[in-house]
Amino acid sequence: MFALVSEGELYLRGNAENEKQFYLMGMESLIYRKRGIPISLRYFKVGKILWDDPDRLLQLAKSSLDGMLNDIKTRKNGEMRLKDLPNISLSLERLLWQVGISTSAELREQGSCSTYLKLCSIKQNMGLNVLIALEGAILGFHEAALPHDTRHSLTQWFISHQALVCSSAH
Secondary structure, three states, rough: OOOOOOOEEEEEEEOOOOHHHHOOOOOOOEEEEEEEEEEEEEEEOOHHHOOOOHHHHHHHHHHHHHHHHHHHHHHOOOOOOHHHOOOOOOOHHHHHOOOOOOOHHHHHHHHHHHHHHHHHHHHHOOOOHHHHHHHHHHHHHOOOOOOHHHHHHHHHHHOOOOOHHHHHOO
């Protein structure tokens, strides 16, 4: 995802090549509130100045797309530490190690649902947010930017597997 629309506003994805430029242009970063705490995402609001300069807007959009594609290529070719993936905290990384997942490739191979069930086997009270965080990490999205259809599918899986999930936790 190289751009997103939130509350009717277009945001371009920042990356190593264009993020500094976005800041210098005064573009506002998208703020997501998680439990009341503001989290700045790497997406930057397209303002009137850019809407009035379509060539410049297309150039920046292409920069965002190129950066996203480069990030995907880098992730697939090189193994990042799990905690460097979106949504994966140090504590979640340690739990993943405990269930035998130590690389991003292993996480992708297992998938979010299978990994979630493994995590539930060692830790009780894992919620839907962990499942969504895992899928976001696999796809390279912050959990707030996870596509609606993906979030909906995971929610349905979680509801349908709740008995299994609850019974697999110690």
